[in-house]
Amino acid sequence: MSSSTVLITGANRGIGLGLVQAYSKRPNTTVIAAIRNPTSMPEVQDVGEGSKVVVVKLDSAEIADGKKAMEELKRKSITKLDIVIANAAIGDCFGALSEVDLGSFEEHWRINVLAPLALYQACVPLMPEGSKFIWMSSGASIIDRVPDKLDAGYGITKCCMNYLARYSHFENKSIITFSLSPGWVQTDMGDRGARSVGMAKAPITVQESVEGILKVVDDATKEKYSGLHMRYNGTQSKW
Template sequence: MSSTTHVLITGTNRGIGKGLLSTYLARPNHILIAGVRDPSSASSKALSALPHGENSKVIVVKIDSLSQTDALTAVQTLKSEYKITKLDIVIANAGIANQWGPARTTPAKAMIEHFEVNVVGPLLLFQATAELLDAAPEPKFFTISSVVGSVSYQDKLPLESSAYGTSKAALNFVTARIHFENPKIVAAPVHPGWLQTEMGNDSAKGVGMEEAPVSVEEGVAGIIDKLDKATKEKSSGTFLSFDGEPVGW
C-alpha cells in the first residue's frame, strides 16, 4: 500500500492556493490541509467537494496570517484530532498586495501590513510546522514569493511596489535562512509568474495591461513541477521560478 503524502497549503480559497490544492488533491493517497482565514465561509466549505484522487481528502483549518497563534493551533488540531504525525510539504502561499506606488509616498502602515502578512505569517507557519516536517522522510517548505522582491531585477520592473516588493525580499531571506539552518528540509522561495489572479490582474491594470500574462493553470503546473523535482542539493536555498528561468536575489 502506498504511503500517504501530507500537504499543508495556506491561502487556498482562490487563485494560486486553490490551484495548488486542487492539483495535489487529484493525486491518490494525499491528505491536503487547507489553511483559510474563515473555515465557515462558503468558499472554504466548498474545498471539500473538489475532485480528489483515491484515498485523498481535504482537512480545512483556520490559519490567518495576521494571527500569531493560528498556525500553532492548527498544528495542534492536526495532531490531536486527525492523528497526523508528519507533514511532507508545506507551502506558505497566503499573502497580500494591496498598495502600489513609489517609495516616496508609500505609507508606513502599508509597509507594516505587508511585512506582517507576507513575512511574519510564513515564519510563524514554519515554526509551527517544523516538528512535523522533521518527521517526514523528505520534507519540503516552499514560500510563494515574486520576482518583484528581487533586488537585482528592479530595473526591469514596471511596478512601483515598495511595500509588496520589500516584503517579498524579506520573505526570500527568511526562506534562505530556513534552508541553511535545517539540513534535512528542502526550502526555497518560488516566483509563480505574473498570474491572472485577482491580485495579478489588478496590478497589471495599474500599468496599462488588460490582464496579467500568465494563466493560473500554467503557474500552478510550473510550481508543482519544481516542487516535485526539488532536492536539498540542487534546489534548496535557491530562488526558483515556475518556468525554470533563473531569478536573481
C-alpha cells in the same frame, strides 16, 4: 502506496486554490487548506483515490494561528507534513519609498513575512527529513530590478521571503526549502496588477502556474533548488 500530506495557506482562491485542486487529484494525498475563513473554501471536485481535503483555520494576521492550526491537525490525527506552501499574502502596498503608506506596509509585513515565519516555526516539528517548505515569492522581490520598479512595501516583503528561504536552507539540514515565484498569474492579485499597467489580465493562467509549481516542488532536492529563488518554470530567479 505511500501517503503524502500537503499544507497550503491562502487556499480558498487564486494560486492557493489551484494548488489544492492539483495536489488533491493525486492518490493518497491529504491536502490541508489553511485559510482564514473556513466557510470560504469552495468544494473540491475530482479528488484522487484515498485523498481528501481538510480545512483548518489560519488567519495570517493572528501570529499564534500557525501553532493553533498544528494543534488542530494533531487532534485530526495528522502528525506529519511532507510539503508546506506558505502562499497566503496581500499585495496592495506599492509606490516609492518616500511615500509608502507605513500603516499598509506594517500590515503587509505581518501577513507576508511574520506569518510565514510563524508558520515555518510551527510546521518544522511535524516535517520529516526530506520534506519541503516553499516560501511564495514574487518577481517584485528582485533587488536587481530596483530602481526600475516602484515596489516599496509589497516588494520588500517578498524580498524577505527570499532571505527566509536561503536562511532556512542552511539552518535546517533535513528540509528542502526555497522561495518560488509563481509567474504573473490570472488571479485577483495578478489581474489587479495587470489592470494597473493597462493590460486586461495577467499573462498566465492559474493552471499553467500550478503545473509548473508542482513539477518544481516534485523535482526539488537538497542539492537541486533548495536555498535558491526559483521560478514556476524551473529556472532560477535573480535575488
